[in-house]
Amino acid sequence: MGKSRLEGKVALITGGARGMGASEAQLFIDEGAKVVITDILDEVGNETAKRLSPDGSQCIFVHHDVTSESDWKAVLEQSLKAFGQIDILVNNAGIFERGSILDTELSSFERTMDINVTGVFLGMKVVAPHMVQRQKGSIINISSVAGLDGTPGFVAYGASKWAVRGMTKGVAKELAPFGVRVNSIHPGIIDTPMLQTFEEAGEGVREMVRTRIPLGYEAEPIHVARMALYLGSDDSSYSTGSEFIVDGGWSA
């Protein structure tokens, strides 16, 4: 793999303070991009941006709650002010709250839909006009294997990730005439802080990996970041409205 696959491009990555978003930011910068990371975690976000670009010339952090339309407008403005354009939008911010239909509170369902679905909707709504105007852009929405089939104990999360998958396809067809591509990534089990919460809830992640993942190990964030790199780069120029699965064979 040659370097600089994103030379001259600018990416906006939500939930980029840590986990997969931070890994994507690192890889994108290594490949020549300038990156805006956003998150509600200001301290971690600022540290991550400083680590990735000590002088701020390659990466900045902006405070951002993805459920707020006014935050989205401010993020767009600050990104354009810092780097002049947005070529790649990664809608990565998300939360996971476990629960079956018998034990999920309405508040948990609504919180999950608000961050995981409304957040993605607002991101596309606010950033797409800029991309349409430039007649180019790649939007990458992070769904999950839980957006591919029915996962017991994931009622809110599963609904949210199916919604992301569905919205991706419709919007891909809407934006295709303007040269803007929209795809979803479906990670399986990835070792991030989110997975640790899952493990703490007594889910037996290791056991699940052993019994359900044909490759036999959980992924590192970089495995997903490499897929995001492909979708953000011109290498994927003929792909839109598609699901890109990174799950070690789980859903096969």
Ligand SMILES: NC(=O)c1ccc[n+]([C@@H]2O[C@H](COP(=O)([O-])OP(=O)(O)OC[C@H]3O[C@@H](n4cnc5c(N)ncnc54)[C@H](O)[C@@H]3O)[C@@H](O)[C@H]2O)c1
């Ligand atoms: N870890 C996994 O196994 C896994 C599997 C499939 C899909 N995913 C998805 O991948 C994405 C990244 O997850 P991760 O595993 O890196 O988890 P993570 O918790 O490390 O990262 C998610 C980030 O989103 C941020 N965030 C949460 N609410 C926000 C809000 N309202 N506004 C802005 N930022 C907010 C968090 O602060 C955090 O930094 C999520 O969409 C998640 O659902 C994760």
